[in-house]
Amino acid sequence: MQAVEYFEVECPEALGAEYYKQIANDVLLDHNLLRVIYKLHIFIDPKVPVFIAVGVLKRITTVVRVGDFANVNPQEGKMTLVISDETYLAPMLKIFWQRFGKEKVEQPDRFTVILYGVAAEPKEIEDIVVADPSESLHKDLIYALRCIAPEGFRLRSEVFTLDKFVFVASENTLAEDIGTLVREKFALMSEVPP
Amino acid sequence: MTLVPVTYKGGIYQHDIVMDLIEDLGGYIVQKHILAQEVVLQCFVPREDIELIREISRPLFGEVTDSPLVGTEIAVVSMSLEIHHLPHPSCDIAEYVRRLGAKSNMVSLARGPGKRIAGLNDEERDVINEHDIAVYLLGNFETCIEYKMPTLRRGIEVPIVLCGGPSTDVLRKIIDPPVDGYVGNVGRFMRRTKEADELAKLDEIIAEITRVLEKKRDAIAKDPLSVAPARLMGLIREKIPEILDVTSPTPLTVQMAGLRVKLPYDTFAEKVRKVEIEDGITLGEIAEVNPSRMRDYIIVKILPFSETNTVV
Numbered sequence: 001m002q003a004v005e006y007f008e009v010e011c012p013e014a015l016g017a018e019y020y021k022q023i024a025n026d027v028l029l030d031h032n033l034l035r036v037i038y039k040l041h042i043f044i045d046p047k048v049p050v051f052i053a054v055g056v057l058k059r060i061t062t063v064v065r066v067g068d069f070a071n072v073n074p075q076e077g078k079m080t081l082v083i084s085d086e087t088y089l090a091p092m093l094k095i096f097w098q099r100f101g102k103e104k105v106e107q108p109d110r111f112t113v114i115l116y117g118v119a120a121e122p123k124e125i126e127d128i129v130v131a132d133p134s135e136s137l138h139k140d141l142i143y144a145l146r147c148i149a150p151e152g153f154r155l156r157s158e159v160f161t162l163d164k165f166v167f168v169a170s171e172n173t174l175a176e177d178i179g180t181l182v183r184e185k186f187a188l189m190s191e192v193p194p
Numbered sequence: 195m196t197l198v199p200v201t202y203k204g205g206i207y208q209h210d211i212v213m214d215l216i217e218d219l220g221g222y223i224v225q226k227h228i229l230a231q232e233v234v235l236q237c238f239v240p241r242e243d244i245e246l247i248r249e250i251s252r253p254l255f256g257e258v259t260d261s262p263l264v265g266t267e268i269a270v271v272s273m274s275l276e277i278h279h280l281p282h283p284s285c286d287i288a289e290y291v292r293r294l295g296a297k298s299n300m301v302s303l304a305r306g307p308g309k310r311i312a313g314l315n316d317e318e319r320d321v322i323n324e325h326d327i328a329v330y331l332l333g334n335f336e337t338c339i340e341y342k343m344p345t346l347r348r349g350i351e352v353p354i355v356l357c358g359g360p361s362t363d364v365l366r367k368i369i370d371p372p373v374d375g376y377v378g379n380v381g382r383f384m385r386r387t388k389e390a391d392e393l394a395k396l397d398e399i400i401a402e403i404t405r406v407l408e409k410k411r412d413a414i415a416k417d418p419l420s421v422a423p424a425r426l427m428g429l430i431r432e433k434i435p436e437i438l439d440v441t442s443p444t445p446l447t448v449q450m451a452g453l454r455v456k457l458p459y460d461t462f463a464e465k466v467r468k469v470e471i472e473d474g475i476t477l478g479e480i481a482e483v484n485p486s487r488m489r490d491y492i493i494v495k496i497l498p499f500s501e502t503n504t505v506v
Contacts, residue, residue, distance in 0.1 A: 015359060016359060022384075023382065026383070026384040030384070047337050150308070152307035152309065172310065
């Protein structure tokens with residue numbers, strides 16, 4: 001596991017821990033989440049049974065703006081956008097339609113968008129925020145952790161903040177003092193819970 | 195004449211010569227697959243004639259290999275149909291046994307996962323019991339396997355091969371009373387089995403299944419069946435032409451001591467019972483024709499010689 005500062009799986013059964021480390025690695029790799037995780041500690045006790053995953057996230061500050069994937073060329077009465085990456089084309093068009101109206105936005109081909117009679121500076125257009133990758137981050141992370149956790153553990157308690165997360169799952173009602181255990185696991189990574 | 199299960203692989207050109215030969219020698223073709231230019235026949239042939247088939251199919255670039263799982267129906271019991279267990283390892287194992295000639299069905303339990311909450315309902319139990327063998331795919335924790343296995347095996351009468359995360363010795367220790375086969379170090383994993391060591395693990399599962407099935411075959415040989423299931427398959431195909439219209443990949447599934455007929459029970463059970471085998475002996479006299487718990491199929495259980503006093 002590269003780029004992850006701390007990654008441990010703790011379990012009373014040594015072999016089980018080894019398998020779960022592999023599973024966690026595979027799932028996070030598949031979902032492309034290793035780049036956002038800074039520290040991760042997983043604790044599983046099949047006797048209780050309980051599954052705890054606590055971690056610290058890397059901060060993702062970059063938002064995608066129009067200028068990142070398009071060249072804005074101002075011309076007389078119109079503005080031509082040359083698109084280099086189509087990934088964010090659809091959300092961009094949606095924003096344009098909303099802001100300027102459909103009649104002012106034209107897309108003659110896949111890589112060109114023309115704005116007619118728009119009262120805005122090219123710089124202004126370039127700075128429009130199209131997407132925020134961190135928005136779906138928590139959704140992806142919850143899905144990945146549900147894949148990692150043993151399947152029968154359907155009673156869950158989750159806390160996801162901007163930089164830390166706690167995911168606790170069990171098939172029985174969670175113990176009232178589960179917070180203590182979570183704190184202990186954070187302490188192992190020299191961190192405090194969110 | 196002992197019939198042994200083999201797989202024939204060869205080109206499509208003149209493959210009917212081989213098919214005719216197998217039938218003339220008294221063998222049975224259980225499954226036939228045509229894949230592009232290749233034909234795969236899964237069949238039972240007389241042991242002493244294998245060399246002859248090899249010789250005749252040599253100019254056609256045919257290849258005859260042993261496949262001990264031909265003519266068996268295996269239940270691969272997966273704890274659920276969630277992403278946690280599928281497609282790896284459940285599908286990987288089900289697919290691997292299929293390659294060696296078995297007909298594998300995946301039986302996924304409605305409440306399989308978990309420890310305390312795991313359970314097996316009557317429909318699942320009956321469906322598993324309709325197979326020759328059940329391969330249980332359990333998880334990675336010793337504690338959970340030990341806790342849930344007594345529930346999951348309740349009422350199962352067919353041999354069980356247990357696969358789980360802990361080592362084979364540990365599995366052997368925690369399961370009481372013992373099951374028929376154990377394969378350790380195959381628990382839940384989330385990657386495709388394609389590395390050499392993972393394929394070796396699949397081979398180990400096959401070896402264990404084969405060993406358990408051989409034991410079952412020996413037990414059947416002590417009190418032979420009144421008729422060979424493969425022969426019954428040929429007869430039903432001949433006498434009930436409606437079976438040819440069934441689009442399922444194996445409309446007639448051969449088992450070690452029976453046959454699954456994929457036709458509705460209510461309409462066809464009587465017809466199946468009345469199929470004449472030889473000298474006026476009908477199928478109904480030497481076999482039980484029951485409704486299957488799988489859809490509305492028919493399951494035929496062939497009775498042993500000790501019960502019917504006839505072998506045809």
